[in-house]
Amino acid sequence: LPKSCVKGEDVAIPIPEDEYLAGIDACKHNLHGRIILPKGATPLTVESLRAKLATLWKSIGRWGIMSLGKGFFEFTFTSLEDLRRVRSVGSWNLAPGLLKLFAWTSDFNPSFQQQTTAQ
Secondary structure, three states, rough: OOOOOOOEEEOOOOOOOHHHHHHHHHHHHHHEEEEOOOOOOOOOOOOHHEEEEEEHHHOOOEEEEEEOOEEEEEEEEHHHHHHHHHHHHOEEEOOOOOOEEOOOOOOOOOOOOHHHHHH
16 A cells, blocks of 8 residues: 655545546546435435435446435446436436436535535
């Protein structure tokens, strides 16, 4: 493993550029998503969201989900075809709430996203 170092008040681990680029390339089958819930609704856990989507995405191959915080999630798919099939639907009805999916970007940060209740 690379040796960590201190930069200012943070601990940093240098990542070789070729490994960084390989990691970025591996994310070409990923999407970001946001759950939009009605006011007062209980936020979904990763497990409950996975269960809801498993019924909606029966025809999709293997996929994964990871919480990014603030109602945002990252989805991984084993094939570009599966990603395109899921993305072709504008929003997924989770009853209650909607899942809006958008393209994966390397610089996505949920903390910098505008929170809105408009759908």
